[in-house]
Amino acid sequence: MSSDLKQRIIGRVQSDVAAVETALHDNLGAHLPIVSDVAGHILFSGGKRLRPLLMVLSARLCGYAGGREIFFSTVFEYLHTATLLHDDLVDGASLRRGRTAAHTLYGNETAVLVGDFLLARSLTIAAETGMTDVIKVIAGITENMSQGEIHQLTQKKNLELSEAEYLEIIRRKTAVLMEGACRVGALISRADEARTAALTAYGHHLGLAFQMADDLLDYTADTAALGKSVGADLREGKLTLPVIRALSAAGKEDREQMARIITDDDFSDDDFHALVRLLDANGGIDGTRAAAESHVAAAKNELSVFEASPGRSILEDIADYALTRKH
Amino acid sequence: MSSDLKQRIIGRVQSDVAAVETALHDNLGAHLPIVSDVAGHILFSGGKRLRPLLMVLSARLCGYAGGREIFFSTVFEYLHTATLLHDDLVDGASLRRGRTAAHTLYGNETAVLVGDFLLARSLTIAAETGMTDVIKVIAGITENMSQGEIHQLTQKKNLELSEAEYLEIIRRKTAVLMEGACRVGALISRADEARTAALTAYGHHLGLAFQMADDLLDYTADTAALGKSVGADLREGKLTLPVIRALSAAGKEDREQMARIITDDDFSDDDFHALVRLLDANGGIDGTRAAAESHVAAAKNELSVFEASPGRSILEDIADYALTRKH
Numbered sequence: 001m002s003s004d005l006k007q008r009i010i011g012r013v014q015s016d017v018a019a020v021e022t023a024l025h026d027n028l029g030a031h032l033p034i035v036s037d038v039a040g041h042i043l044f045s046g047g048k049r050l051r052p053l054l055m056v057l058s059a060r061l062c063g064y065a066g067g068r069e070i071f072f073s074t075v076f077e078y079l080h081t082a083t084l085l086h087d088d089l090v091d092g093a094s095l096r097r098g099r100t101a102a103h104t105l106y107g108n109e110t111a112v113l114v115g116d117f118l119l120a121r122s123l124t125i126a127a128e129t130g131m132t133d134v135i136k137v138i139a140g141i142t143e144n145m146s147q148g149e150i151h152q153l154t155q156k157k158n159l160e161l162s163e164a165e166y167l168e169i170i171r172r173k174t175a176v177l178m179e180g181a182c183r184v185g186a187l188i189s190r191a192d193e194a195r196t197a198a199l200t201a202y203g204h205h206l207g208l209a210f211q212m213a214d215d216l217l218d219y220t221a222d223t224a225a226l227g228k229s230v231g232a233d234l235r236e237g238k239l240t241l242p243v244i245r246a247l248s249a250a251g252k253e254d255r256e257q258m259a260r261i262i263t264d265d266d267f268s269d270d271d272f273h274a275l276v277r278l279l280d281a282n283g284g285i286d287g288t289r290a291a292a293e294s295h296v297a298a299a300k301n302e303l304s305v306f307e308a309s310p311g312r313s314i315l316e317d318i319a320d321y322a323l324t325r326k327h
Numbered sequence: 328m329s330s331d332l333k334q335r336i337i338g339r340v341q342s343d344v345a346a347v348e349t350a351l352h353d354n355l356g357a358h359l360p361i362v363s364d365v366a367g368h369i370l371f372s373g374g375k376r377l378r379p380l381l382m383v384l385s386a387r388l389c390g391y392a393g394g395r396e397i398f399f400s401t402v403f404e405y406l407h408t409a410t411l412l413h414d415d416l417v418d419g420a421s422l423r424r425g426r427t428a429a430h431t432l433y434g435n436e437t438a439v440l441v442g443d444f445l446l447a448r449s450l451t452i453a454a455e456t457g458m459t460d461v462i463k464v465i466a467g468i469t470e471n472m473s474q475g476e477i478h479q480l481t482q483k484k485n486l487e488l489s490e491a492e493y494l495e496i497i498r499r500k501t502a503v504l505m506e507g508a509c510r511v512g513a514l515i516s517r518a519d520e521a522r523t524a525a526l527t528a529y530g531h532h533l534g535l536a537f538q539m540a541d542d543l544l545d546y547t548a549d550t551a552a553l554g555k556s557v558g559a560d561l562r563e564g565k566l567t568l569p570v571i572r573a574l575s576a577a578g579k580e581d582r583e584q585m586a587r588i589i590t591d592d593d594f595s596d597d598d599f600h601a602l603v604r605l606l607d608a609n610g611g612i613d614g615t616r617a618a619a620e621s622h623v624a625a626a627k628n629e630l631s632v633f634e635a636s637p638g639r640s641i642l643e644d645i646a647d648y649a650l651t652r653k654h
Contacts, residue, residue: 031474034481086439109417109480112439113473116413119443120469123450127462135454135462142447146440147358153436154361 005321012314013053019070020052020077027074029121038106038114043081045099051076051181054206054318058185058199061311072129072188075122075138076181082118083145083177085111134187141180148172156237159259163244167208170215175207182206198305202315205299209322212292215240219276220285231272234262241291246284254278292323332648339641340380346397347379347404354401356448365433365441370408372426378403378508381533381645385512385526388638399456399515402449402465403508409445410472410504412438417476461514468507475499483564486586490571494535497542502534509533525632529642532626536649539619542567546603547612558599561589568618573611581605619650 024043030036052073059069089103089111103111119142126138151169155161182203186196218233219242233240243262247255261267261275279285299319306312351370357363379400386396416430416438430438446469453465478496482488509530513523545560546569560567570589574582588594588602606612626646633639 029470032478032481035474035477083443086443089435089439108435110477112413112417112442113477113480115439116410116442116446116473117470117477119446120466120473123466124463124470127459127466130459132454132457132459132462135459136451139447139450139454143356143444143451146443146447147362150362150437150440150444151359153440154359 005317005324009314009317009321012310012317013057016053016056016070017049020049020056020073023070023074024077027071027121027125029124030117034106034110035114035117038085038102038110039081039118041099041105042084042102043077047077047080049077050318051080051177054178054181054203054315055185057311057315057318058182058203059189060185061199061306061309061315062186062189062191062195064185064189066188068129069185069188072125072184073181075125075184076177078118078122078125079138079141079145080177082115082122083149085115085118087149089115129188131187134184137180137183137187141176144172144176148174148176152238155239157263158239159247159262161239161244163241163248166239166241166244170208170211171204174211174214175204178207178210179203194305198302202299202302202319205295205302206319206322209292209295209299209319212241212288212295213322213325216242216285216288216292219279234267234272234275241288242279242284244284245287245291246279246282249284249287250278250282254282258282289323296320296322332644332651336641336644336648339637339644340384343380343383343397344376347376347383347400350397350401351404354398354448354452356451357444361433361437362441362444365412365429365437366408366445368426368432369411369429370404374404374407376404377645378407378504381505381508381530381642382512384638384642384645385509385530386516387512388526388633388636388642389513389516389518389522391512391516393515395456396512396515399452399511400508402452402511403504405445405449405452406465406468406472407504409442409449410476412442412445414476416442417480456515458514461511464507464511464514468503471499471503475501475503479565482566484590485566486574486589488566488571490568490575493566493568493571497535497538498531501538501541502531505534505537506530521632525629529626529629529646532622532629533646533649536619536622536626536646539568539615539622540649540652543569543612543615543619546606561594561599561602568615569606569611571611572614572618573606573609576611576614577605577609581609585609616650623647623649 021044028036028039028043030039052070052075055073055076056069085102088101089108102114106114123135123138126135129135148169148171151165152173155165155169179200180203182199183196186199191199215233218231218240234243239262243258247258250258258275258278261271264271267275276285296319300316303312303315348371355363355366355370357366379397379402382400382403383396412429415428416435429441433441450462450465453462456462475496475498478492479500482492482496506527507530509526510523513526518526542560545557545567548557561570566589570585574585577585585602585605588598591598594602603612623646627643630639630642
């Protein structure tokens with residue numbers, strides 16, 4: 001079923017993805033080969049192009065016929081790539097999509113500056129829309145993402161992190177980008193307020209579901225499938241929903257054992273597996289999956305302002321995919 | 328004379344500077360105290376506010392009466408501050424304006440992310456102009472600055488760096504920001520093409536002169552006056568105009584001695600003073616000063632499309648100040 005869903009999505013979007021790939025190459029606009037190389041290392045390493053697709057599909061659903069949706073959509077992949085470059089550096093991550101992270105390969109300096117270039121590039125393309133409400137959405141995404149990351153940094157290894165604060169962090173660092181992509185799709189189509197709000201809310205819930213699924217995979221996937229190290233969140237001191245839910249449900253003994261592993265800077269593989277069992281036993285895994293499912297349902301529900309159509313069902317499929325993917 | 332000039336400028340701009348200070352506080356718009364703290368550490372550490380002033384003064388000279396020039400001008404200080412945060416990290420600089428650099432105090436992660444926040448903030452404010460040509464200028468500034476910095480990185484310790492390539496680097500990394508500030512002042516005033524082009528060219532030449540004067544100070548000032556370490560460029564492997572000019576004019580023996588010091592990762596204070604003497608003896612110091620003077624003259628000359636007025640003369644004074652300042 002999961003594999004059917006993936007095939008169905010791929011069948012529907014592959015020509016758009018190919019067009020986005022071409023546009024990402026064409027619009028990079030770097031003056032220096034090193035900038036193209038570093039940006040290309042991460043831009044062309046097998047990303048799903050989910051964010052540009054969300055914009056393109058949202059625009060289509062709103063009847064956009066301006067012909068520039070592929071061009072505009074590159075904004076969201078450049079933005080996403082810029083934040084990956086900076087976040088991998090911030091997190092000290094050594095792998096990204098199964099490849100050596102750019103900051104390790106090219107140095108922190110270059111990763112910072114190429115990230116800045118990609119941020120700027122995305123805003124230059126945003127300005128091409130000539131719509132200041134679009135530009136504000138895109139600048140606002142970057143404000144939110146940087147603050148979400150900083151918020152997460154300040155909460156490292158904080159065993160008291162509440163679910164509400166976790167939600168606020170993932171909203172800013174992940175959901176605003178998907179929300180913004182869907183919203184911009186509606187805005188460039190000059191969709192009415194109800195449809196614009198519905199697509200915005202769809203992107204918001206989708207983003208939360210994706211991040212929760214990501215946070216779950218960090219405890220349940222294996223490194224080969226994930227393309228980055230399993231247990232990376234824990235190693236970086238990031239407390240995510242599986243941990244927050246389990247800590248809050250656990251009795252004293254389990255809680256103390258979890259706390260010991262979480263706060264240990266040098267936990268072993270055995271410790272990690274013990275933690276995963278404790279998360280599972282205390283509802284952290286199931287609880288997170290259920291929370292993600294509820295956001296998938298909410299995302300799909302928002303689409304009910306649109307009549308049933310292939311354009312609506314592909315967005316519904318993408319919401320379902322948030323939970324079934326393996327990486 | 329230099330001190331008279333500075334007093335005259337201060338007398339003319341102090342109320343605008345005070346208004347810019349207030350606006351920088353009011354418009355920071357950070358949701359997290361840590362973001363305000365880190366941004367504030369560098370934003371409120373005695374910067375001259377030259378870039379916002381250039382925008383404000385350019386707008387006034389073009390008869391702007393929209394009442395939002397102080398608000399819009401914060402864009403240029405936020406942009407400038409963002410790049411200082413990232414560049415200090417890139418350069419490994421430990422001092423900035425006589426204070427510990429933000430990345431040393433708060434960590435590289437936070438410096439990267441607060442820089443991103445300030446970049447985004449400046450674009451959000453730019454979007455408030457509602458003018459896409461203004462927004463394109465501002466996004467273009469960031470594209471240029473990041474690429475200028477990367478270009479400089481790739482040329483570290485390259486003894487063959489040409490003057491043309493040096494000019495291209497400093498144009499992107501310094502001049503486009505001053506040029507952009509002046510240009511935006513004209514654009515928001517809906518000035519005619521001749522005035523817009525003149526202010527753009529004024530900012531371009533002013534930026535080149537400022538950077539050349541900066542590069543000179545790195546060899547001629549003392550650390551206390553400069554607020555950062557003298558000889559920092561050399562230590563970071565940056566070859567600037569004093570070196571490029573001296574290397575190109577020197578005979579074999581002087582050239583070899585300079586090359587030895589420049590490529591030595593661990594040169595001594597004596598080496599540094601020997602290098603300064605060699606730069607001086609081979610025309611690197613005088614030649615750089617002359618080049619900066621020619622750009623100051625070119626900047627002032629561009630202003631001749633405007634009738635003589637206090638608004639024009641303050642911009643002329645600022646151009647002269649580029650060369651007389653001590654830090």
